[in-house]
Amino acid sequence: MLEISLPPRAQARRAGTAADGDDDDDVDMGGAGDRQLVTPGETITTDPAFMRGHGTFTHEQALVASVAGVVERVNKLVSVRPLKSRYNGEIGDVVVGRITELGPKRWKVDIKGRQDAVLLLSSINLPGGVQRRKSESDELQMRSFFAEGDLVSAEVQSFFQDGGASLQTRNIKYGKLRNGSLVMVHSAQIKRSKSHFIVLSCGVDVVLGVNGYVWVSKHVPITPEMESDPEGLYSNQNEPMTESERETIARVCNVIAALGRQNCEIHESAIVYAYDASLDYAVKELLKVPVQEAIVSQASALLRQAATQ
Amino acid sequence: MSRELLAPEGLRVDGRRPPELRRLLTRVGLFAVADGSAYVELGNTKCLAAVYGPKEPRTQSAQLHDRAVINVEYNVASFSSGERKSRTRRDKRLLEIASVIKRTFEPVVMTATFPRSEIDIYIQILQLDGGALHAAINASCLAMIDAGIPMSDYVVACSAGFASGTALLDLNYIEESAETPALTVAMLPKSGKLTMLNMESRLHLDHFKDVLDLATEGCKSLAESLDEAVRKACKTPRPI
Numbered sequence: 001m002l003e004i005s006l007p008p009r010a011q012a013r014r015a016g017t018a019a020d021g022d023d024d025d026d027v028d029m030g031g032a033g034d035r036q037l038v039t040p041g042e043t044i045t046t047d048p049a050f051m052r053g054h055g056t057f058t059h060e061q062a063l064v065a066s067v068a069g070v071v072e073r074v075n076k077l078v079s080v081r082p083l084k085s086r087y088n089g090e091i092g093d094v095v096v097g098r099i100t101e102l103g104p105k106r107w108k109v110d111i112k113g114r115q116d117a118v119l120l121l122s123s124i125n126l127p128g129g130v131q132r133r134k135s136e137s138d139e140l141q142m143r144s145f146f147a148e149g150d151l152v153s154a155e156v157q158s159f160f161q162d163g164g165a166s167l168q169t170r171n172i173k174y175g176k177l178r179n180g181s182l183v184m185v186h187s188a189q190i191k192r193s194k195s196h197f198i199v200l201s202c203g204v205d206v207v208l209g210v211n212g213y214v215w216v217s218k219h220v221p222i223t224p225e226m227e228s229d230p231e232g233l234y235s236n237q238n239e240p241m242t243e244s245e246r247e248t249i250a251r252v253c254n255v256i257a258a259l260g261r262q263n264c265e266i267h268e269s270a271i272v273y274a275y276d277a278s279l280d281y282a283v284k285e286l287l288k289v290p291v292q293e294a295i296v297s298q299a300s301a302l303l304r305q306a307a308t309q
Numbered sequence: 310m311s312r313e314l315l316a317p318e319g320l321r322v323d324g325r326r327p328p329e330l331r332r333l334l335t336r337v338g339l340f341a342v343a344d345g346s347a348y349v350e351l352g353n354t355k356c357l358a359a360v361y362g363p364k365e366p367r368t369q370s371a372q373l374h375d376r377a378v379i380n381v382e383y384n385v386a387s388f389s390s391g392e393r394k395s396r397t398r399r400d401k402r403l404l405e406i407a408s409v410i411k412r413t414f415e416p417v418v419m420t421a422t423f424p425r426s427e428i429d430i431y432i433q434i435l436q437l438d439g440g441a442l443h444a445a446i447n448a449s450c451l452a453m454i455d456a457g458i459p460m461s462d463y464v465v466a467c468s469a470g471f472a473s474g475t476a477l478l479d480l481n482y483i484e485e486s487a488e489t490p491a492l493t494v495a496m497l498p499k500s501g502k503l504t505m506l507n508m509e510s511r512l513h514l515d516h517f518k519d520v521l522d523l524a525t526e527g528c529k530s531l532a533e534s535l536d537e538a539v540r541k542a543c544k545t546p547r548p549i
Contacts, residue, residue: 039539040454041462041499055459057419066419066459068539083543085457086344086363100365114363114377114426162374162424189546261341263546270549300549 038065038080045078053079087113087187087211089165093156094196096177096209097167099146105139107146109154111211112187115164119146123157123168125175127233145234151177153207153215172222173197177207179238180217183253185260187212191267198268203245204252206271214266216252218245247283251275254286255295262296273299273306314484315473322483323352327475330467330527331440333534337542338455345456349448352481353438358448360456362428377423379414381430383407383445389437390482406442407432413446413466413495413505419459428458439482442493442507443468447535454539462497463535464504467527469494469520471512476523492517494524498532501525 038044046062055067056078065071067082089095089111100116101108108116121134121142146152153174154167169175190208198206199219207215218241226232255274259266277298278286285291315321325331331352340346345360366372383406387395396403410432418428430452432445443466450464470480470489477484480491490512495505503525512520 037540037543039463039536040460041497057459057461059461064461066461067457068454068543069457070545082457083545084338084345084455108365110365114423116365164425186546259549263544264549265546274549296549303549 036071037069038071039068040066044071044080049076051077053077055080055082084186084188087111089113089117089156089159089211090192091156091158093192093210094153094207095156095167095211096151096153096182096207096213096215097211099148099150099152101148102142105134107142109152109167111165111167111209112184112213113165113211115162117154117156117165117167118160119152119154119167119169123166123170125170125172125233128229146176150236151182151215153177153209172226176234176236177215177217178235179220179241180205180215180249181253183214183216183256183260185212185214185256185266186263189260189264189266190214191265193267195268198271200252200272200275202248202252202275204248206252206256208266214256216249216256218249251278251283251286254278254283258286258292258295261289262292264296269303269306270299273302276302314477314487314489315475321477323481327477328523328526330479330530331481333531335451335535335538337451337538343452343456345452345454345458347448347451347455349444349451351440351444351447351479353436354440354444355434355436356441356444356448357433357435358445358452359431360428360449360452360458361431362456363423363426363458364429366425366427371427372425375424376420377418377425378427379411379418379420379430380427381407381411381414381432381449383410383432383434385434385437385441389434406445409442409505409507410446410449413464414449414453414460416504417460417462417464417497418453419461422459428453437482439480439485440468440493442466443479443495446495446505447531451535451538455542462499463532464495465498465528465532465535466493466495466505467524467531468492469524469527471516471520476516476519478523478527490520492520492524494521494528496525496528496532498529 042065044063044065048061050063052058056063057066065080067080069080069082072079072081095111097109097111099107100110105121107119109119111117154169156165157168158166190210196208203219205217205219255278259274274295277295281291334350336348340359343359343361347358349356363377371378383403387393430449434441446466468480468491470477470491472489490510493507496503
């Protein structure tokens with residue numbers, strides 16, 4: 001029987017759960033209570049049967065942690081997930097990024113990762129929705145599609161040998177971001193879920209980038225005509241917006257920032273309930289820490305109430 | 310001069326015994342914008358460290374194709390010591406300390422996992438009462454762990470000196486400025502390996518072992534405190 005050696009403190013905590021007979025060799029997902037916390041240099045196991053995953057290294061046949069975090073075990077693979085780190089991409093992730101540089105047939109995009117991602121000219125949609133090979137003239141007018149400083153939403157398409165990500169925007173839901181504002185949170189706070197494009201009932205769209213960049217904008221319904229509109233896709237013009245629309249966007253931004261500062265997981269229902277809880281306060285009050293705490297506790301109460309009904 | 314550093318009762322100028330550390334206070338993860346940050350207070354020495362990265366290098370020429378580059382910027386606030394001193398960024402002394410810190414971390418940080426990227430460490434000494442170098446290394450170590458950068462072990466530093474025939478642990482400003490031979494050691498506490506050994510004065514070889522042993526003992530004791538600080542700071546995002 002294989003068993004990971006636990007530090008004394010964790011062992012004491014686990015003593016209760018071990019009695020239930022779940023302490024065996026299968027995939028241990030681990031509840032919130034019995035997770036093994038390790039710090040750099042700490043030996044996880046000396047059993048040579050385990051495989052070395054991310055955040056670990058082998059030293060004299062022992063498996064040692066290299067980051068501070070939670071031990072995760074999938075059958076024989078042991079890895080340590082750091083509690084906070086830069087964004088680690090996976091294929092299919094929805095990300096929000098900022099164009100930093102133009103290169104030959106490519107844009108460099110800052111997605112808060114360990115290096116800038118690449119958006120190839122061949123992986124964007126041309127204005128007007130025409131499907132054809134990109135020619136030299138397209139290459140010359142790349143800056144009219146995306147210029148430095150523009151924000152884009154995109155999907156991680158593949159990875160290069162050195163770990164750099166390649167993005168694509170070949171879908172009407174991806175592309176240049178307008179009519180809103182950006183909120184930055186930790187990437188660990190945004191879990192991968194079914195949908196990262198959220199339409200709130202208050203008339204605000206939210207793009208939850210898995211990399212921790214969140215785009216909050218005025219709701220603009222996606223219509224099939226937009227795809228064929230030669231101007232719309234890469235326009236730099238914001239749509240006309242009323243005072244109340246601006247305020248709603250600012251409120252949603254501050255709500256997400258509050259969830260971020262309170263170290264909460266950020267997902268659709270968290271935003272919806274925290275928004276409802278925030279309506280008692282003025283928008284600028286949401287930046288105060290006591291107000292943020294009150295909103296988060298009220299939102300979790302609302303969430304629990306909704307779950308029991 | 311050196312007789313005053315150790316009173317006949319065996320107490321030092323600030324009332325500590327020779328093998329006694331100053332009070333340590335740590336805070337991990339204070340900045341929201343930095344990837345990792347830490348604050349270390351060792352007695353009256355106060356130090357902030359912020360880590361950014363691994364990230365895209367600012368200049369194309371600064372990147373290495375097989376590993377990450379570590380950059381260190383070390384700064385001492387002009388208001389940090391008794392006498393107001395304004396130092397420039399190009400100060401040779403500051404650059405030297407920055408390069409010492411950089412070389413201390415290079416063998417420990419697993420830079421090979423991040424090709425073509427850079428890791429920036431910014432260190433600011435807010436108050437200087439001796440032991441700035443080891444406070445800076447300890448703060449950087451906490452900030453690196455907070456940033457989730459893989460390291461093979463903690464890097465814990467401590468200093469020790471020699472006065473009145475006794476080895477003294479963790480020198481303060483008065484002891485440092487009395488031309489006491491001072492040794493700063495950075496150590497990997499789990500393996501006991503030394504990654505930095507710095508002494509800028511002369512010490513008789515017979516006494517060196519005592520001083521080195523005392524400094525490594527200090528490192529081990531600091532390592533436990535740092536580990537506790539990291540465990541306390543480890544928080545996963547909670548479900549709302």
